[in-house]
Amino acid sequence: MAAGIPIEVTGLSKRFGPVTAVDDLSFTVQPGRVTGFLGPNGAGKTTTLRVLLGLVRASSGTATFGGTRYRDLARPLETVGAALDANFHPGRSAKQHLAVYATAAGIPKSRVPAVLTMVGLSEFAGRRVGGFSLGMRQRLSLAYTLLGDPGVLVLDEPINGLDPEGIRWIRGFLQSLAKEGRTVLVSSHLLSEVQQSVDDVVIISRGRLVRSGPLSTLQIGAAPRTVVESPDPHRLAAALDQAGLEYTEEGAGFIVEEPDPGRVGHAAFVGGVELSALHQVAAGLEDSFLSLVGDGGSEGTPGLEPVRVGGGEVR
Numbered sequence: 001m002a003a004g005i006p007i008e009v010t011g012l013s014k015r016f017g018p019v020t021a022v023d024d025l026s027f028t029v030q031p032g033r034v035t036g037f038l039g040p041n042g043a044g045k046t047t048t049l050r051v052l053l054g055l056v057r058a059s060s061g062t063a064t065f066g067g068t069r070y071r072d073l074a075r076p077l078e079t080v081g082a083a084l085d086a087n088f089h090p091g092r093s094a095k096q097h098l099a100v101y102a103t104a105a106g107i108p109k110s111r112v113p114a115v116l117t118m119v120g121l122s123e124f125a126g127r128r129v130g131g132f133s134l135g136m137r138q139r140l141s142l143a144y145t146l147l148g149d150p151g152v153l154v155l156d157e158p159i160n161g162l163d164p165e166g167i168r169w170i171r172g173f174l175q176s177l178a179k180e181g182r183t184v185l186v187s188s189h190l191l192s193e194v195q196q197s198v199d200d201v202v203i204i205s206r207g208r209l210v211r212s213g214p215l216s217t218l219q220i221g222a223a224p225r226t227v228v229e230s231p232d233p234h235r236l237a238a239a240l241d242q243a244g245l246e247y248t249e250e251g252a253g254f255i256v257e258e259p260d261p262g263r264v265g266h267a268a269f270v271g272g273v274e275l276s277a278l279h280q281v282a283a284g285l286e287d288s289f290l291s292l293v294g295d296g297g298s299e300g301t302p303g304l305e306p307v308r309v310g311g312g313e314v315r
């Protein structure tokens, strides 16, 4: 395996005519960690990755692998694994595809069965790719990125299209690649999709950096809220309305957009409502993510609804 090297993006901008897709973007991605590259649709993720991989030219700034541009790498496939523009002909088998790429890059053919096994496709090696599901194509793309046993992996929306078992598998797989010392950059427009697999995040919106750092730092920002429950939820809702508090129904009770449980308790007291639970909850990750990119998604942030479990945590 080639050594993991940092990805360094410095002052990167990319304009397409009047559209500024990437705007003075700077961040670093460290080896040995999985980094989520996040932002709403149209935020500029794919454009950044395309510049990084030498597929489009930057308007200004640089995007390098430890200081070296992709096109200047001596052995690109063995340094960086990426499948942004991989084309799979429907009539060819998975094995044939990988063999063609391996031959072109001077990679031993023995890597082909090895990477197909790594991604769980060995029993489909001889099948035509035309019959593959989206999830199987995702696995094949991943196999392609691993052909040269690179120290850096750049994956654009690799979880998209995977079934629940596939999602569980890829989460563990990405972590194991990082544990081997590789640099793993994974783009997604859904924090919930990657939050169980990433150590660090780089969040962009409208082409600009919003936040970068360990995932844990993301919880700073969104305000905590109050969970309140009553044996008589209708009366409680009326009391919250009366007090002008905003809330959403949550299991047996409500989550109130109010950090101080005392104010919520007072509203219930004024309304003469008995309470069975009253406590503050920290902001969920998805809330923090939305509060960071909330005004940045020109095309909205579809699919960002949080999945809530008891106590207001976000899974």
Ligand SMILES: Nc1ncnc2c1ncn2[C@@H]1O[C@H](COP(=O)(O)OP(=O)(O)OP(=O)(O)O)[C@@H](O)[C@H]1O
Pocket (backbone or CB within 6 Å): 016, 019, 020, 021, 039, 040, 041, 042, 043, 044, 045, 046, 047, 048, 189
């Ligand atoms: N070749 C291009 N010509 C003109 N505009 C482009 C081109 N490529 C991207 N854009 C624009 O640049 C902006 C960023 O697009 P980009 O695809 O990089 O975003 P993204 O974060 O990857 O979003 P998605 O997840 O939807 O792919 C968008 O406004 C898009 O319309």
